[in-house]
Amino acid sequence: MPLTLNDFDYELPPELIAQAPLAERSASRLLIVGEALDDRQFSDLPDYIRPGDLLVFNDTRVLHARLHGTKTSGGQIEVLIERPVGPHEALAQIRASKSPKPGSTLRLADAFDVTVLGRVGEFFHLRFPDDEDLVQLLERHGKLPLPPYIQRAAGDADESRYQTVYARSPGSVAAPTAGLHFDESVLKRVAERGAKCAWLTLHVGAGTFQPVRVDDLGEHRMHCERYVIPQETVDAIAATRAAGGRVIAVGTTSMRALEAAAQEGPLAAGSGETEIFILPGFRFRVVDALVTNFHLPKSTLLMLVSAFAGMDIMRQAYRHAIAQRYRFFSYGDAMLLTRNDNAV
Structure with a gap:
């Protein structure tokens, strides 16, 4: 039976939508989604990183749009x-x-x-x-554009907290929010674990917040986003693969850039535009694990993580997160997902 919009709906108590960042970036919670669900703090993420892994970050910077x-x-x-x-x-x-x-x-x-x-x-x-x-x-x-579900104007604190600590390529109108949890301490501990970091740029458009308006998902058309993948990142991914390490995308933006660039053949460096729409049944070619926030009901990003980890697994994870009072969306908490090649 074809998937419909209602397959990706869930009830979210409004008070769980984070309206402001926590005092410290890595103080947010982290749900480890695997054979079991494990509640941790984001500062524990390096414990789940293996020597030889590669984390791929999106270095886009949010404009005063x-x-x-x-x-x-x-x-x-x-x-x-x-x-x-x-x-x-x-x-x-x-x-x-x-x-x-x-x-x-x-x-x-x-x-x-x-x-x-x-x-x-x-x-x-x-x-x-x-x-x-x-x-x-x-x-x-201009002013910093906060997402529509944050019911306040941007303040002075948002100037730094709605940017990643590694943001350097201006062009986005929304933050790559999985990266907001990383601070210098977490990055240092990732390196100490024997993992490496690589970078790409995908500029997030305001269309990322636009709802899916059709029940037949085959009729939905994604907004277009620009990306740049450096040769150094392609080389790092190849070296990681050869050594048996995992490619871990930090955020759905990093994943979309990598998977879009690998759809027509081997991953290659360069720039381009993508309207990639990832639904269950999608064949992932690059990413093995994903750090991501919790996404809106009926959103294309919820469809993406369901394709990556499995629909049943994501439904369990979201039910657990709501029961445990996790914080949702841009300033909310995070998950670590592993690719499930048998995802349905």
């Missing part, structure tokens, strides 16, 4: 950058009482004007001023 402004009519608007498409252009979501028309001008942050060039699917194509790089302009005038 949220801007407020006005149309020439005076109407208020809110702009959320989806992704830059050049040094002075971007695709964006716009909230307004009436959608702006192509050719119209918007005043943003009471500081500069942008031109609406047209529509690209559900997004608006915007042209920004030529006299300053887009990323620099956003850093000066």
Whole structure:
């Protein structure tokens, strides 16, 4: 029987949605999902890392992608950058009482004007001023975009805590949240265990929060995300494989980049765009284990982890996490999953 959206639904008490980070990154909880479920702290993760393992991190950095402004009519608007498409252009979501028309001008942050060039699917194509790089302009005038289920505006603490400690490539409008749990102490202990780290970049778009709107999952179309996989990372994965170690993706963003790049043949370095949609039955070619947060009901990310670890196993894990009052979503707790090649 084909899978439907309801196969990935669950009841989550609203109070379990984390609204703020804990005082320390690695103080969050970690659910080890294997033959049994084991409740640990994230600071215990290195205990589950073996000599010769390779952890692959996404080094993207979250942009100050949220801007407020006005149309020439005076109407208020809110702009959320989806992704830059050049040094002075971007695709964006716009909230307004009436959608702006192509050719119209918007005043943003009471500081500069942008031109609406047209529509690209559900997004608006915007042209920004030529006299300053887009990323620099956003850093000066924009605000950090927190996810829609965090019911507060971004504060000073979010400037550091909604970024990973290794973030360095600006381009995302949402954090790769599994990486938020890592601090320098955990990274040091991973190295002391004899494991290595590698890096890639996948810029997360605002589309990651868009709900699946069709019951027939075969009709769903993913948002497009850009990624870069360096040759050093490809070489590190090959060396890990040859030595019998595991490739551990830190976050679904790292996994999507690796698996997308390996769909047409051996994993190769380079850049590209992916709309990969991972459902149960997907054949994983690169990743052996996954560090990830808890995901929204009926979300494509819940479908991805169900494909990786098994639907029944993930249902048990989520029931356990809710019963044990784990914290959910971006600022919530984490899981360590192992690939289940017999997953159904």
